Structures are given as C-alpha cells and as structure tokens.
Amino acid sequence: MLDHVHALLSSQSAFRVGLLCALILLVIGVIDQLTGNEIALAFFYLIPVGIAAWYLSPRAAFLMALAAAIVWLLVDHTSGQSYSHPAIAFWNALVRLSFFALTVYLTSIIRKLLETQTALAQMDSLTGLHNARSFGQESVSVFDISRRHGHSTALGYIDIDGFKGVNDLFGHSAGDEILKAVGCTLTKRLRVSDLGARLGGDEFAILLPETSMLGARSFFKDLHTALVNLAGSNNWPIGFSVGVAVFPVPPLNPDEAIRLADDLMYKVKRSERNSVLFSEFDAGAENNVKTGARSDLFFER
Secondary structure (H helix, E strand, O other): OHHHHHHHHHOOOHHHHHHHHHHHHHHHHHHHHHHOOOOOOHHHHHHHHHHHHHHOOHHHHHHHHHHHHHHHHHHHHHOOOOOOOOHHHHHHHHHHHHHHHHHHHHHHHHHHHHHHHHHHHOEOOOOOOEOHHHHHHHHHHHHHHHHHHOOOEEEEEEEEEOHHHHHHHHOHHHHHHHHHHHHHHHHHHOOOOOEEEEEEOOEEEEEEOOOOHHHHHHHHHHHHHHHHHHHHHOOOOOEEEEEEEEEOOOOOOHHHHHHHHHHHHHHHHHOOOOOEEEEEOOOOOHHHHHHOOOEEEEEEO
16 A cells, blocks of 8 residues: 555655645644644654655755644644743744654655665666666566557667686676776767666667667667777777667567567677677567567678
C-alpha cells in the first residue's frame, strides 16, 4: 500500500502535494480541537510535516512545520488549555516548532542520501555510465515509447578487442584507464535521450531512440573513428568490434534486442574485428526477430 501512496504522491505537482498537506493538517487540527485535551494527537501532526519534507522543497517543508506548530497552538488556545503563565503556551509552541523543523531536516537528509545511493546503484562506478541492470530497466521505457509512436530505434553493442591482453601485460590499472577513457568518449557523444551503459568487463551498449539506419550509421561510424583515434593516440593495442541492430519497430522484449546486437558484435569479432556491423531487424514480423532474419547487413571500417 505504501508503494501505491508513494507512486501517487510522486506523480503529483508540488502545489497539489502542498494542498494535500494543508488539508491533512486542517483535519487533524479540527479533530484535536473537538476531542479536547484528554486524547493526544501529537503524532498525527507529523504526517503532513513528513509528507512535505519528503515530496516538497526544504523551504515548503519548513513552512508546513511552522503551520503545524501554529495550528497546535491555536488548538491549545481554543480548547481551554490553561497554564500557570501565559508564556508557557508560546514556549511549548516553540518546542513543537523545533521538533517539526528537526523532523524536516532529518527527513531531507535521508531523502538526499537515498537519492544518492539510488543513483550510484544505477551507475557503473568506473565509467559513470549506466550499469547493466539500470540499462535494462531504462531500455524498457525507451522501447515502449518508440513502439507507441512508431519510431525507429538503434542499439549498438561494443566490445574492446585485445582488452584482456592489456590487463595481462600492463595490469588492471591500465585496463581501468582504458575503460574510463572509453566511457568518457561515449558520454560526450550521447544526447540527453540516449542511453549508454557498461554492461560488464569490456562490453558497452548504446541505445539511440528515434534513430533510423541512416542515423545509426552516421553516429556509430563517427563513434568508432573516435574510439580508434583514442586508442592510437595513447598507443593502446586495442580495437573495437561493434554490432548495431536497428529496429523500425522495437521488439517487445529489450533482452531480445540486446541479444541481436550482441550476435552482430560477435560476428564482427569472428571475421573483420575492429569494425562496425549494421543490420536492420523487422520486429513487426514476430518470426523475423525470433529467427534472427536480417536485412541491410554490411560492415563499416
């Protein structure tokens, strides 16, 4: 149930969430006033404050904390709560405000830490690209949107030729430097809507929404040239085998798309190496994808 509530609140605008918090606070205040001093409702004032702290900006959350303290003070005043000195009521209100403000502060810190950890869990720590799990999750949305709007999508699978030899000869630190440089080269060429990932080891993937065969050829030829130049300028004894699968209609299963691009990449490694192999797959014909039938199959160096 909490997952559904979180999904609902996350999908709302800040104005609507703030309005909901204000409404909850008002209801709590009315109930508190009607029940009098015998029934404690202190905990329930934390509900609108906590929601504001998690889903709104810190400023809006602190304003909600202030509103909660004021409502509580008004309830005390209108319910006939008496104190030995008038200043005690305001002191209590100040203590409550401090408690609400501390709740906002701690909740904001927890939220930021959670967001940071979530982002780190989706990234490859070495290259800053998506990791395999995150790429798989994000590609589902990309393929769904492309299929809904009838847009072509291109998926490239990249493997570094000779990478194991570099690790064996020069050590893993040299291999890490290569992976970082390759990741940086990929990142510089990605659009905001594109997805780039390190799938593991020396294998990378790039997903280009709204990209036809013509666009895919232009992008991956330029990328391959940049990668080859990168290796040459650093005297790295490596190459790059790239398989690019273009889908006029994206398949229902992104794993199938990755498999097809991976197959193309291995076809490069078994023959040309250090080149790019393009192929167009008709996902609209179900058997075509399942059997691996392809058209426009050609290499680019």
